[in-house]
Amino acid sequence: MASVSHSAAVSNVGKIRANNQDSGYAGHTLFVVADGMGGHAGGDVASAIATKRIMEADTAYHSAQDAEFALQAALIAANSQLAETVFEHAELTGMGTTVSALVVIDDQVAIAHIGDSRIYLFRDGELSQITTDHTFVQRLVDSGRITEAEAMVHPRRSVLMRVLGDVESSPEIDTSILATRAGDRWLICSDGLSGVVSNTGISNALKSSLDAQAVADRLVKESLDGGAPDNVTIVVVDIGNGGERQGDPVVVGSASAPLAFGEEPVRTRAPRIPSLRLHPVRETHFEPDSQDYLSELIEEDARRALRRKITWLAGIVLLIVAIAGAALLGYQWTQSRYYVGVEGSTVAIYQGIQQDLGPLKLSSVYEDTDLELNQLRVYDRQQVERTISASSLEDAKLIVERLSNAPAE
The missing domain is CATH 3.60.40.10 (PPM-type phosphatase domain)
Incomplete structure (x- = not known):
């Protein structure tokens, strides 16, 4: 037993x-x-x-x-x-x-x-x-x-x-x-x-x-x-x-x-309603x-859950807006940059940066010059094919001018 x-x-x-x-x-x-x-x-x-x-x-x-x-x-x-x-x-x-x-x-x-x-x-x-x-x-x-x-x-x-x-x-x-x-x-x-x-x-x-x-x-x-x-x-x-x-x-x-615990005389008092x-x-x-109050608490919990969902949703929206804003600022910065590269068989000035972000192109042809690649020296042609970074649009134009004025081989 x-x-x-x-x-x-x-x-x-x-x-x-x-x-x-x-x-x-x-x-x-x-x-x-x-x-x-x-x-x-x-x-x-x-x-x-x-x-x-x-x-x-x-x-x-x-x-x-x-x-x-x-x-x-x-x-x-x-x-x-x-x-x-x-x-x-x-x-x-x-x-x-x-x-x-x-x-x-x-x-x-x-x-x-x-x-x-x-x-x-x-x-x-x-x-x-x-x-x-x-x-x-x-x-x-x-x-x-x-x-x-x-x-x-x-x-x-x-x-x-x-x-x-x-x-x-x-x-x-x-x-x-x-x-x-x-x-x-x-x-x-x-x-x-x-x-x-x-x-x-x-x-x-x-x-x-x-x-x-x-x-x-x-x-x-x-x-x-x-x-x-x-x-x-x-x-x-x-x-x-x-x-x-x-x-x-x-x-x-x-x-x-x-x-x-403290002593207190016995006394008569009205029945207490529990709070x-x-x-x-x-x-x-x-x-x-207190069933009514129980229902109220349940409704309060439902409202709290809804508020949590709204807070999370608002946070996600703000995060998306922040990411989008950062992406826009980043894109605007890339469009303030220039470089010299190849467009077909000619030298061109590009606005943007040389890298792409997946399917998003971060550069485009700003100006297609009349300077043919075959007119350039071998070294200059190789440099252009690899792209030449410029600090500004004026700098890019100076690079093109230098290339065109370089003596042919």
Whole structure:
């Protein structure tokens, strides 16, 4: 019978953020990653409250169905606790957190998920993303409006459609039960990893012979090497053949420290209508029932795409105009040059330069003189046949005059 053989949890603030708003937990059978949102004032508090509440679900279960129900109930309870905290501390208004959690029981795994933290399964050399991001751009991908590649660089890729927080009393939580077996390696991570390290990089780390702790450390390092613009939290779970579990439960990130936020008396206030906060970093949330605004965002993205096309088209037109202008100036310069050459059997003065540009002739006969080639000395005739450059029209005429006055052989 399969069971957890090793696990590890690691969290790092990254290279940009001032504080760690992620939390992680690697327990006996329960494993959790929570990624807080709400800025410096509340993201760390939200992930810590949710993680500490969900940790209470780390217990024995009779079946995977019981574990799935307990996980869902734990997330709903954490959501209520977040709402109560915001009610008592208005400075935390708007805080929320993603949660991805799994419980290993016998040969099955119960999963609960909300937000854009992810759960991956590495099995038989292949990496599979188990959860689906609850983000605005994922909806655009699912509806076929944009591609996965476009989603990676979309300006609204951090807008969350679902989180735990003070927005909904009963948020929609994805749950599922999957089979697991010895040799499986599960990964739970915040988008500080998945948004920086490619699937190939993640897969290469998971397929290594390193233990769970070393793999987690390696993935954190790869995120840091990639710039780590966000906190990164990783939980790795190795499934074995039912031997004794190695290691004690580990709490990382903001949940590993005591909660610290300003005290404010409990007060009665009118229900708050959640606002839409669109911001380029992760402190963003999108009201899930705002379908009109969703349509507006989609239209805005369409307008942005149109503006990009117009910008590219204008750039191409300007480039063509610049090239055409440069070509015209270049051609005008060639027509200020003269040389002496052959036209049939006579000497002629040409306007332009001796070279041609493909089918474009850069010179033409300016004046056909009456001077026959056979009247010239052998040396002069050879020079004319090879063309003689002149600095000006007057210089070209002087060359012709010199040729005609040269003594015949």
